[in-house]
Amino acid sequence: xxxxxxxxxxxxxxxxxxxxxxxxxxxxxxxxxxxxxxxxxxxxxxxxxxxxxxxxxxxxxxxxxxxxxxxxxxxxxxxxxxxxxxxxxxxxxxxxxxxxxxxxxxxxxxxxxxxxxxxxxxxxxxxxxxxxxxx
Numbered sequence: 001x002x003x004x005x006x007x008x009x010x011x012x013x014x015x016x017x018x019x020x021x022x023x024x025x026x027x028x029x030x031x032x033x034x035x036x037x038x039x040x041x042x043x044x045x046x047x048x049x050x051x052x053x054x055x056x057x058x059x060x061x062x063x064x065x066x067x068x069x070x071x072x073x074x075x076x077x078x079x080x081x082x083x084x085x086x087x088x089x090x091x092x093x094x095x096x097x098x099x100x101x102x103x104x105x106x107x108x109x110x111x112x113x114x115x116x117x118x119x120x121x122x123x124x125x126x127x128x129x130x131x132x133x134x135x
Contacts, residue, residue: 051115057087058111058122065092065109072130089113096133103131 061084069076081093090113097106110123 047116054113054115054120055122057090058113061087061090061092061111062109062122062124065094065111066124066126069094069107069109069128072128072133078133096128096130099127103129103133105130105133 078096079094081091083091090111092112093110095108095110097108099106105128107126107128108123109126110121112119112121114120
């Protein structure tokens with residue numbers, strides 16, 4: 001009788017002492033899917049951070065260009081464009097359009113850059129009184 005009890009105890013201990021292969025495979029699959037999801041989320045966060053940085057840079061560049069065009073010089077053209085020497089990858093354009101009021105012009109300054117292979121832009125529209133400006 002003693003032997004049977006010992007034998008029964010040994011068999012039940014053997015069954016509960018390890019993991020089944022199915023459990024190990026399921027755990028590895030869960031770990032793999034979790035790692036893929038975390039990596040994808042991290043990539044999206046980095047892309048969003050780059051986009052915010054680009055928009056912040058464009059706001060600064062727009063403010064600088066707007067300040068630069070506060071004083072209108074006679075040699076200034078109606079439509080202009082160029083690039084920023086200190087900010088590679090960023091370019092700008094300025095468009096002046098006449099309005100119904102004499103001497104009042106609509107000025108649109110736009111900053112362009114490439115983000116994830118696509119052209120992105122940010123613009124500011126101002127109305128300026130330029131009585132001497134001719135089309």
